[in-house]
Amino acid sequence: MVTSHYTGTNNTANATLNIKVNAPTLNYSGSPFTYVAGTPISSLSPSGSTGATGYSVSPALPAGLSIDPGTGIVSGTPTSTVTAANYVVTATYSGGAT
Numbered sequence: 001m002v003t004s005h006y007t008g009t010n011n012t013a014n015a016t017l018n019i020k021v022n023a024p025t026l027n028y029s030g031s032p033f034t035y036v037a038g039t040p041i042s043s044l045s046p047s048g049s050t051g052a053t054g055y056s057v058s059p060a061l062p063a064g065l066s067i068d069p070g071t072g073i074v075s076g077t078p079t080s081t082v083t084a085a086n087y088v089v090t091a092t093y094s095g096g097a098t
Contacts, residue, residue, distance in 0.1 A: 023098040024048055026091045028074070035078050041065065046072040049098070052091035061087060 025048040035041050046055070055072035064079035072091060090097050 021095075023096065024050065024052075024091070024093070026052075026072075026089060026098050028089070032084075037078050037081050040077040041075065044074040046089065046091065049091040052093055054092040055089060056092070057087050057089050059085070059087065 027047050028044050029047060030044075033041075033044070046052075049055075049072060052072065054069055055067055056069065057067045057074075061067060061074065061076075062078050062080070062082045065074060065076040067074050067089065072089065074089075
């Protein structure tokens with residue numbers, strides 16, 4: 001939205017400019033995932049994170065699984081059973097993170 005106001009005598013005008021920039025979305029299609037200990041998983045690639053400069057996950061993934069810090073791809077072979085949990089993947093960009 002842009003609004004402007006002409007003040008007259010000084011030949012000046014004021015404008016208010018409201019800008020909203022949405023963060024990119026980050027998604028791993030198919031979530032939630034269930035895996036079997038000792039069986040390799042199909043690699044998981046993130047979508048919606050074009051231009052990301054790095055990736056991280058919290059808490060740490062179950063033993064045997066890892067995230068590539070450059071691509072966000074999750075891969076590996078889980079080595080033991082764990083209780084279901086939520087893992088937050090963060091994609092970093094030059095202007096912030098999502």
